[in-house]
Amino acid sequence: MLLGLGGLALGLMATGLGLGASTGTRLRDMRRADPGRDIDALLADGLIQRGQASNRLAIAGSVLAGVALVAGATLLIVGRTRGRPSPARPVRLDLTPGGLGLRF
Numbered sequence: 001m002l003l004g005l006g007g008l009a010l011g012l013m014a015t016g017l018g019l020g021a022s023t024g025t026r027l028r029d030m031r032r033a034d035p036g037r038d039i040d041a042l043l044a045d046g047l048i049q050r051g052q053a054s055n056r057l058a059i060a061g062s063v064l065a066g067v068a069l070v071a072g073a074t075l076l077i078v079g080r081t082r083g084r085p086s087p088a089r090p091v092r093l094d095l096t097p098g099g100l101g102l103r104f
Contacts, residue, residue: 002072006065013061020054023047 027047031037042048092103 002068002075004072006067006069006072009061009065009068011061013058013065016054016056016058016061020051020058023051023054027051 027042030042030045030047039048094101094103
């Protein structure tokens with residue numbers, strides 16, 4: 001489960017990187033088209049905020065992916081190195097005078 005979550009977080013990171021790259025390209029194109037444009041106009045367009053949000057998304061995705069992948073891989077390795085599991089005993093549902101009971 002943690003490995004799957006780590007994979008999803010990698011997708012989240014890639015989305016943030018892609019959005020950040022496209023925002024950076026749009027910002028560069030706008031600066032080339034109008035070099036005299038000041039920072040207030042760029043803030044009003046929301047490009048800088050979109051770029052910052054994309055960077056935060058990429059950072060959050062990479063941190064979450066790193067933690068989840070390391071934890072998942074560790075648990076997977078620990079689970080495989082243990083001995084064979086004990087044979088499973090069936091769980092029974094018994095009717096007792098006080099009600100229903102589970103027997104292990």
